[in-house]
Amino acid sequence: MNRSAQASGAGTASAEEVARFTAMAEEWWDATGKFKPLHRFNPVRLSFIRREMAAHFGRDPQSPRPFEGLTLLDVGCGGGLLSEPLARMGFAVTGIDAGDKNIAVARLHAEKSGVPVDYLVGGPEDVTAASFDVVLSMEVIEHVPDPSRFLALAAAALKPGGVFLGATLNRTAKSWLMAVVGAEYVLRWLPKGTHDWKKFVRPSEFAAMLRAAGIATKVFRGMEFRPLTDEWRETMNLDVNYMLMGTKG
Numbered sequence: 001m002n003r004s005a006q007a008s009g010a011g012t013a014s015a016e017e018v019a020r021f022t023a024m025a026e027e028w029w030d031a032t033g034k035f036k037p038l039h040r041f042n043p044v045r046l047s048f049i050r051r052e053m054a055a056h057f058g059r060d061p062q063s064p065r066p067f068e069g070l071t072l073l074d075v076g077c078g079g080g081l082l083s084e085p086l087a088r089m090g091f092a093v094t095g096i097d098a099g100d101k102n103i104a105v106a107r108l109h110a111e112k113s114g115v116p117v118d119y120l121v122g123g124p125e126d127v128t129a130a131s132f133d134v135v136l137s138m139e140v141i142e143h144v145p146d147p148s149r150f151l152a153l154a155a156a157a158l159k160p161g162g163v164f165l166g167a168t169l170n171r172t173a174k175s176w177l178m179a180v181v182g183a184e185y186v187l188r189w190l191p192k193g194t195h196d197w198k199k200f201v202r203p204s205e206f207a208a209m210l211r212a213a214g215i216a217t218k219v220f221r222g223m224e225f226r227p228l229t230d231e232w233r234e235t236m237n238l239d240v241n242y243m244l245m246g247t248k249g
């Protein structure tokens, strides 16, 4: 990490967007608070990551710590909802976030949980090039001013042959209805104004930005809320929430 760059603030972040998250920082680990949707779909994200990473790196997905010996950078880690469980799976995790309060909460929680995660304030522009086996950035690019630049810098942190894992919201009529109107105004899962539909990213756009950064996208999977059973599931439908996995050539 370049420590002087951290002090000047992350050049890839929007101050307004980061302030939105730091204002709710105390609630990161409250499963019924403002980050409830992240908590609710976390098991789906984690099983996707475990499965795809075990397949890619030839590890046993059933083993308790399948990813021992691999380094992972979580870009825009927030309170560490992914960083911590991934460290428990054996990854040596570095979590970075542009919000200092988010990092403070993440650090405190990891200490209390006894999970080793290296947390630092910053963005992908602060990371040493070619230093990670896996770079993960979930639910972040729809909150950055220049996603192409953000992804190019995140991709640069990967070693050759490394894996990029991402997640965001698709830009469809259905995502406007479900993720903006439904989640913010009807169900009130998220504070109003959390998401700007225009900043949602189509899977083809995400893949094109990654391709320009030297990453070939291999897997796309959707995440879908099932109201009848009140749970999130992995699906092939990418209309609203989706995740992807790609490798650096």
Ligand SMILES: C[S@@+](CC[C@H](N)C(=O)[O-])C[C@H]1O[C@@H](n2cnc3c(N)ncnc32)[C@H](O)[C@@H]1O
Binding pocket: 010, 011, 012, 013, 014, 017, 018, 021, 022, 038, 075, 076, 077, 078, 079, 080, 081, 082, 096, 097, 098, 099, 102, 122, 123, 124, 137, 138, 139, 140, 143, 144, 150
């Ligand atoms: C919706 S939260 C997602 C948190 C976490 N990735 C998760 O899925 O649980 C978005 C986070 O990205 C951070 N962020 C936004 N732009 C960033 C940037 N350019 N560099 C680092 N962090 C950023 C925000 O501060 C916020 O904590």
Ligand SMILES: [Mg+2]
Binding pocket: 139, 140, 142, 143, 195
């Ligand atoms: Mg979001």
